[in-house]
Amino acid sequence: MNMMISLDGYSSGPNQTAENPFGEGGMQLTEWVFPLKAFREMHGEEGGEVNASGPIVAGWLQGVGATVMGRNMFGGGPGPWGDWQGYWGDDPPYHHPVFVLTHHPREPLEMQGGTTFHFVTDGIEAALERAKEAAGDKDVAIGGGASAIQQYLAAGLLDELLLSVVPVILGGGSRPFDNLGDARPKLEQIQVVEAPGVTHLRYRVT
Amino acid sequence: MNMMISLDGYSSGPNQTAENPFGEGGMQLTEWVFPLKAFREMHGEEGGEVNASGPIVAGWLQGVGATVMGRNMFGGGPGPWGDWQGYWGDDPPYHHPVFVLTHHPREPLEMQGGTTFHFVTDGIEAALERAKEAAGDKDVAIGGGASAIQQYLAAGLLDELLLSVVPVILGGGSRPFDNLGDARPKLEQIQVVEAPGVTHLRYRVT
Numbered sequence: 001m002n003m004m005i006s007l008d009g010y011s012s013g014p015n016q017t018a019e020n021p022f023g024e025g026g027m028q029l030t031e032w033v034f035p036l037k038a039f040r041e042m043h044g045e046e047g048g049e050v051n052a053s054g055p056i057v058a059g060w061l062q063g064v065g066a067t068v069m070g071r072n073m074f075g076g077g078p079g080p081w082g083d084w085q086g087y088w089g090d091d092p093p094y095h096h097p098v099f100v101l102t103h104h105p106r107e108p109l110e111m112q113g114g115t116t117f118h119f120v121t122d123g124i125e126a127a128l129e130r131a132k133e134a135a136g137d138k139d140v141a142i143g144g145g146a147s148a149i150q151q152y153l154a155a156g157l158l159d160e161l162l163l164s165v166v167p168v169i170l171g172g173g174s175r176p177f178d179n180l181g182d183a184r185p186k187l188e189q190i191q192v193v194e195a196p197g198v199t200h201l202r203y204r205v206t
Numbered sequence: 207m208n209m210m211i212s213l214d215g216y217s218s219g220p221n222q223t224a225e226n227p228f229g230e231g232g233m234q235l236t237e238w239v240f241p242l243k244a245f246r247e248m249h250g251e252e253g254g255e256v257n258a259s260g261p262i263v264a265g266w267l268q269g270v271g272a273t274v275m276g277r278n279m280f281g282g283g284p285g286p287w288g289d290w291q292g293y294w295g296d297d298p299p300y301h302h303p304v305f306v307l308t309h310h311p312r313e314p315l316e317m318q319g320g321t322t323f324h325f326v327t328d329g330i331e332a333a334l335e336r337a338k339e340a341a342g343d344k345d346v347a348i349g350g351g352a353s354a355i356q357q358y359l360a361a362g363l364l365d366e367l368l369l370s371v372v373p374v375i376l377g378g379g380s381r382p383f384d385n386l387g388d389a390r391p392k393l394e395q396i397q398v399v400e401a402p403g404v405t406h407l408r409y410r411v412t
Contacts, residue, residue, distance in 0.1 A: 008383035009215035167393040177214035187373040192405050194398035
């Protein structure tokens with residue numbers, strides 16, 4: 001899994017809404033990423049900055065054959081589904097199957113460019129199994145948000161964590177490492193990358 | 207200020223006691239530091255490991271002319287003072303005046319090697335003023351713990367933060383960046399040092 005996180009441990013700010021999916025102040029977590037060439041390419045745009053964050057961002061999807069994400073990260077508000085199609089437009093950057101955790105059934109949603117959103121109502125293990133099957137030899141990425149991360153961490157189902165630590169203090173929101181109880185994983189630091197306005201920390205679950 | 211911090215943002219674990227000043231699990235925050243030559247020298251011991259953490263640890267006291275710390279970091283439990291003399295033995299590693307925030311008056315406590323503990327009952331600004339005066343041209347360090355850091359951050363009195371991020375999830379304890387309200391400082395990342403079992407992140411308050 002990878003996520004952007006504040007110095008006080010939040011991956012989104014308080015009062016998330018459909019219009020403001022990162023919550024109040026939460027967009028500060030993402031400011032380092034938008035100017036990057038690697039990020040712009042991922043979204044079909046040209047130009048952009050080249051720095052040490054580039055390979056990290058490119059690596060988000062390299063070798064990844066399927067993604068799992070929480071309902072809140074896919075968006076569209078709580079409750080039964082309307083016609084919400086995610087935050088990523090007609091051609092999402094995934095280009096592989098994406099399994100969305102939800103309590104509300106919905107038919108698969110096929111987007112352009114190879115991304116299909118599947119809606120999984122029978123829990124995190126089932127979603128991961130389906131993602132592993134879809135990914136084949138490739139990796140499965142857990143996209144977020146905080147609640148999905150908490151559940152996968154507590155279940156001991158994550159192998160590797162990539163945290164992009166942004167020098168901001170949000171003061172509220174969702175913390176991916178809260179609510180783990182005694183199921184807190186043991187971690188080993190395996191990579192550190194200093195980049196403008198962010199530090200990338202990679203850990204292996206041991 | 208410098209402090210060791212867990213991935214979930216705690217500088218100490220839950221249930222701090224005099225016998226366990228870092229709280230439950232909190233000693234995991236310090237494991238990287240004890241084997242270091244730089245740390246052992248600071249405490250009058252020989253030998254030890256040399257790695258990228260060495261200059262960081264040596265820098266904790268380089269150019270520092272006075273330290274401020276909270277009552278809880280000095281220790282000895284809450285309430286009026288007994289004969290507690292701190293966690294650092296007869297010859298503490300500071301070798302300069304240390305100002306301890308407390309609600310309970312106490313005469314200065316002169317230790318060996320140039321460390322004198324002064325007990326300040328009139329608040330964080332007063333303690334900082336006295337520390338600045340004592341430090342002269344040198345820097346003042348805010349030693350912690352979390353509550354003291356929170357108060358100095360909220361008052362806008364810190365210039366620089368050094369976080370040593372340890373790959374552990376504590377699940378409870380004290381978080382130095384909590385309770386800041388709208389007084390959260392703006393930070394600029396100025397240094398990143400990767401070292402075995404820890405990453406050091408230095409930020410300037412802008």
